[in-house]
Amino acid sequence: xxxxxxxxxxxxxxxxxxEAVEMKNNPFGYATAGQHRTMCLLFFxxxxxxxxxxxxxxxxxxxNTMVLNINEDSWKMETQFGVVMNGDKAEHIKEAAAVIGRxxxxxxxxxxxxxxxxxxxxxxxxxxxxxQYAGVPIVSMESxxxxxxxxxxxxxxxxxxxxxxxxxxxxxWAPHCRxxxxxxxxxxxxxxxxxxxxxxxxxxxxxxxxxxxxxxAVIEYDREKAYRGADFVYAKNWSSYVHYGKIxxxxxxxxxxxxxxxxxxxxxxxxxxxxxxxxxxTDSIIDSSDSIVIEEAANRVVSAQTVLWxxxxxx
Ligand code: CP
Numbered sequence: 001x002x003x004x005x006x007x008x009x010x011x012x013x014x015x016x017x018x019e020a021v022e023m024k025n026n027p028f029g030y031a032t033a034g035q036h037r038t039m040c041l042l043f044f045x046x047x048x049x050x051x052x053x054x055x056x057x058x059x060x061x062x063x064n065t066m067v068l069n070i071n072e073d074s075w076k077m078e079t080q081f082g083v084v085m086n087g088d089k090a091e092h093i094k095e096a097a098a099v100i101g102r103x104x105x106x107x108x109x110x111x112x113x114x115x116x117x118x119x120x121x122x123x124x125x126x127x128x129x130x131x132q133y134a135g136v137p138i139v140s141m142e143s144x145x146x147x148x149x150x151x152x153x154x155x156x157x158x159x160x161x162x163x164x165x166x167x168x169x170x171x172x173w174a175p176h177c178r179x180x181x182x183x184x185x186x187x188x189x190x191x192x193x194x195x196x197x198x199x200x201x202x203x204x205x206x207x208x209x210x211x212x213x214x215x216x217a218v219i220e221y222d223r224e225k226a227y228r229g230a231d232f233v234y235a236k237n238w239s240s241y242v243h244y245g246k247i248x249x250x251x252x253x254x255x256x257x258x259x260x261x262x263x264x265x266x267x268x269x270x271x272x273x274x275x276x277x278x279x280x281x282t283d284s285i286i287d288s289s290d291s292i293v294i295e296e297a298a299n300r301v302v303s304a305q306t307v308l309w310x311x312x313x314x315x
Pocket of ligand 1: 046048051142273
């Protein structure tokens with residue numbers, strides 16, 4: 001593997017899953033794979049899980065890690081081309097990417113969308129410019145349109161808990177007080193379809209995701225029908241893709257509650273976290289024995305370690 005930005009970078013999906021199981025069972029079995037290698041983690045946006053789990057994964061493989069909060073700890077970065085740089089942005093992404101690429105062997109990047117201009121966000125330009133100019137492998141730690149390390153951890157978790165070969169996996173929209181990106185649901189839908197699950201996506205009208213990401217999934221507007229018989233409920237809020245970046249409803253009926261979960265096949269509750277309690281999910285559901293959000297977060301180390309190991313093999 002050279003870069004890791006989506007499920008499309010995975011050559012052998014089932015083999016990657018098997019490697020993840022091995023990595024989970026024996027986290028220090030590859031402790032020298034990254035000896036004398038350095039990973040630089042660049043954050044344009046906040047993080048708890050991604051920041052810590054990716055560092056831990058790299059360290060489990062024997063790598064050195066460096067972490068930089070772009071625009072806070074470094075010079076403010078200009079990401080547009082052809083502009084007169086007479087404002088507060090002192091460094092252009094073209095030089096910054098090339099320089100950082102000389103200091104490390106792998107670069108991880110977190111860069112959220114602005115949610116103002118759909119075409120600009122979906123060009124995923126920051127991660128793509130790093131791929132173009134850094135000269136080293138790039139790992140997405142959540143880009144404007146996908147969150148593949150999260151999705152891979154989600155699939156590892158479903159494999160761990162599933163009781164049938166092809167579980168019904170429901171990606172369920174839930175309300176939120178702020179406009180959030182589509183990156184997690186986009187990516188989750190792609191990975192869950194690639195895993196061969198029965199994937200259903202439910203949301204109010206107007207929250208349709210870009211169909212390029214949900215191909216192979218069933219879109220079900222009838223929430224009760226969607227929840228019925230689900231083995232896993234993956235809750236997530238996202239802002240509208242159609243009416244780009246807008247919040248169209250805050251209807252609490254879409255919150256993951258006992259009323260919705262009682263329709264399922266005693267589904268496991270999943271969320272990528274952080275999650276707003278009693279807005280996205282009730283206390284009683286996230287605190288129930290069917291909630292697997294902590295194990296899901298723990299698997300972020302496994303997904304990152306498996307991906308980094310696959311990149312290190314070809315350095
Ligand atoms: N799920 C996730 O990516 O968490 P953080 O935003 O805290 O990294």
